[in-house]
Amino acid sequence: MATCLASGVLGVGAAAAHAADDYPWAWQGQCPIVPQAPIEEPEPAPVPAPEPGQPPAPVVEPPPPPPPVLDPVSGHLYDPRGPRPTCARHVWSINGSIGDSWGFVLRNCTSFVSWRLHERNGMAGFGNHFRGEHWGNAANWDDVARRLGYRVDSVPAIGAVAQTDAGRVGHVAWVSDIGPGTVTIEEYNYGSAGGYGTRTVPVGEFRYLHLADVAPSPLVGSDRPVVSVPDGLGGSWTARVDDRGTLLLTAPGRPARVVGRRGAFTPVVAPALSLDHHGRPWVAATARDGRVVVGTTHRGRLVLRTVGTSAPTASPALAQSRTRRPVLATVSADGTLVTRRLSREGRWTRPDRVGEPTSWSTHTAPVLGNDATGSTWLVAVGARGATFAQSLERGRLQRLSGPAASLTSTPALTTADDGTTRLHQISAAGRLGVRTLDGRRWSRTTALAGEWSPYASPTVAEVAGGLQVAATDRTGAVVVTSTVPGRPSRRVGAARGLTRSPGLVTRRGAELVVARTGSRLLARPAAARVEDLRPVRPGFRP
Secondary structure (H helix, E strand, O other): OOOOOOEOOOOOOOOOOOOOOOOOOOOOOEOOEOOOOOOOOOOOOOOOOOOOOOOOOOOOOOOOOOOOEEOOOOOOEEOOOOOOOOEOOOOOEEOOEOEOOOOEEOOOHHHHHHHHHHHOOOOOOOOOOHHHOOOOOHHHHHHHHHHOOOEEEOOOEEOOEEEEOOOOOOEEEEEEEEEOOEEEEEEEOOOOOOOEEEEEEEHHHOEEEEOOOOEEOOOOOOOOOOEEEEOOOOOEEEEEEOOOOOEEEEOOOOOOEEEOOOOOEOOOOOOEEEEOOOOOEEEEEEEOOOEEEEEEEEOOEEEEEEEEEOOOOOOOEEEEOOOOOEEEEEEOOOOOEEEEEEOOOOOEOOOEEEOOOOOEOOOOOOEEEEOOOOOEEEEEEEOOOOEEEEEOOOOOOEEEOOOOEOOOOOOEEEEOOOOOEEEEEEEOOOOEEEEEEEOOEEOOOEEEOOOEOOOOOOEEEEEOOEEEEEEEEOOOOEEEEEOOOOOOEEEOOOOOOOOOOOEEEEEOOEEEEEEEEOOEEEEEEOOOOOOOOEEOOOOOOO
């Protein structure tokens, strides 16, 4: 691997970019080269003396040396009869300067990533002394980013800086694409000395610096192993989509049954579940092609029909309105939030747009819930991290004060038995906050202790007579904590991954925390003080 140096001298002008590489100084400048041995001209062959009476042999002039050729890597002219020049150091100078406009060494990985952050991420002020810190060689970047409060973790994002300490001075690259378990990066000075390249590698080869991400990973969505709704009799209905894309619905005390066609649903996002005033389950789920299907039981069979479309990384939301009819909320792939209602005639209304089109996060699901008066509240996160709430019966969309919300964690809206409505939400900085609803006004955010994953969604339920929150912490472990600040937390699961949200399920006499690992569901009592989750019996019957 080529080295990736950092600091340089300012004051170099940019030149035209290459078609596949828009770095301003692509293939420009000269590097110090290893001295090459001079090319020795061949001795001319001796000309024999002419025989007596014969004319002298003509003099044959040796061919002229070929013209010198410019080596694009080193920037030096060389005789093509000899080896190409070799850079003694991977440092290029242009007009006597070795530094780019931001203080990094030309044609090194740090310089290229700085260019990407300016050109693609919009970080106009980024440079070697950004925010008063010396970023230096690539190996230093993760430490500097942490000191400045940026998130550094194992979860890639489009536009994140991929960083490793491997090599003499480390290496940085820019994440351009993400696949299942892989990242595609753009880089300089790795496979080609001082040159551009792309690679697709396993996610684990780098850590990721989230300085100004362009977009979250397309594989990070509103996934949850199971969603649960209490039936008021000590049991719960549950719904989930397994790893194969099959939607499963479970009635209290009964085995799970398949809903719809096997494998038809996206396993990236969770379904939505609600019980109407007759106790019948309503289910909404996202198909692999983005269609949102909704249905309830009819003559003992759950019938689904297409109602709308959704982003493949945002779950639908479903609730029962004050008029005892279901309401559906979805975010489209372009970030447009709409609601639909089931009419008295049994038909879904046309979409009612909420807020400005294309202004909502496509990796955070909208949330629907009822307060103590029966009013239906909609909560959603904007594309820039602002949180908005609206009563669908009456009232305008209102922006809630507080820190920027995570764009990859769905809030939890809950009304407890005492009539208090609370909103739990993880901020972009990984803080878990709670607000309460007083009439039609939301309180300021109160932070609960701990540091939490901004890629996983919290879930809230009544546990042992009190409202408890289950969430994934910054290590990937599942933790249950009280909604009352200052109460102790209980770790109920070992690290399972930063993107895996837990679920809370109530069953007769016990509450379970459910998490997914691989293709299995694991569960433990929510009040247990254990260091790992244990597998439940086959079928997972809560």
